[in-house]
Amino acid sequence: MSIEEAAAHGPTAGEYISHHLTHLNSTGHAQQSIVDWSVINFDTLFYSIAIGFLTVFLLYRAAQKATSGVPGRFQAAVEILVEMVSNQAKGIIHREESRRFVAPLALTVFVWIFLMNAMDLLPVDLLPWIWQHLTGNPHAYQRVVASADLNGTLGLSMGVLLICLWYNIKIKGFGGWVHELFSAPFGKHWALAPINFIMQLIEFAAKTISHGMRLFGNMYAGELIFMLIALMGGAWAVDATTGVSVSGALLWLGHIVAGTVWAIFHILIITLQAFIFMMLTLVYIGQAHESH
């Protein structure tokens, strides 16, 4: 809901925030239960797929134009990214054949997550406002930061988990991997086998959930703070219907100052979180290559 609407209908701050945190999903209203596999979030899917296509399109263009001669600025920028990811992958994953898949995967993850995070820098009401006017429904839901949806980030981290399992089996053999599940980390002993197995399960679960949760938490919190900052401007707009006040003007100034500061700081966060997600992807896949 936009500021103008907030002014017209005068929702409370709580209503404004919870409206903004509700996905456009297949049910048409906020999801009731914590887990419901029959529901699907259209906004997360749309933005992540659109940005995913943008990612591979940009990279593809760079790849098509790539020459060994003097590179243009765009090519050089993509090359810097490729070089960075390639060096990180070389340091973490020592198997050249695995790197041929894992390094491009890490590049995709980095650019894709960076761009999804960057949606946070758009004015928090802009795309929802456009959507509400397109649909003609002033209460239409829309969330634009796909990485601030737990489904999006856990989907990615589960993808990484699947790749880890695949490489565990590929490198160690299915028997070798099962053996490792029961003999590491505490050692090979029949009495320790169940404990080892439980520890391994906990490790995989913890890795995957923390991997997805870290990105989600950062982006969700960042989005929430943008909403809180927007509320300051919204308060001024609500004020404006009754008459201009000093506190309203100060809130409006606060919106500008805090919004600027937070957006600048957020540039660091979105880059850092994309980088961390990429590095952890490499580290987890690297661990799958190592025998205990």
Next chain:
Amino acid sequence: MNLNSTLFAQLVVFFILAWFTMKFVWPPIVKALDERAKKVADGLAAAERGKHDLELATRRSVEALREGKEKSAELLIQSEKRAAQIIEEAKAQAKIEADRIIAGGKAEAEQESLRARESLRDHVAALAVAGAEKILRREIDARVHAELLSAIKQDL
């Protein structure tokens, strides 16, 4: 934060994007990077080689210059020597020629004087005979004393 099927859709999208990047993005860029690295390395090696060649050429040219100078100095000395020799030879030749001419002249002069003496002897004899004739004309017949006269002529 609710979980739903978006999760699985996202997972599939993730793999599709990763596959695309692996197939179409990564190889050309890495290939270009490797090729450029090789080009730069080759260029640097070529520059190094060029520098080395230049150094060699400089050294060779200095050597050649030094050799040329030495050779020209040697030639100069040789030519001076040769010139002196030619002059010496010319002098010797001239002396031989002069001696020959002088000797020739001497011989000719001797011959001439010999011839002159011979003709003088003839003239003297003729004069003597003429004088004697004039003296003796009146008393001696030439024909009678011819034998005697020729004997005198022989003695002259």
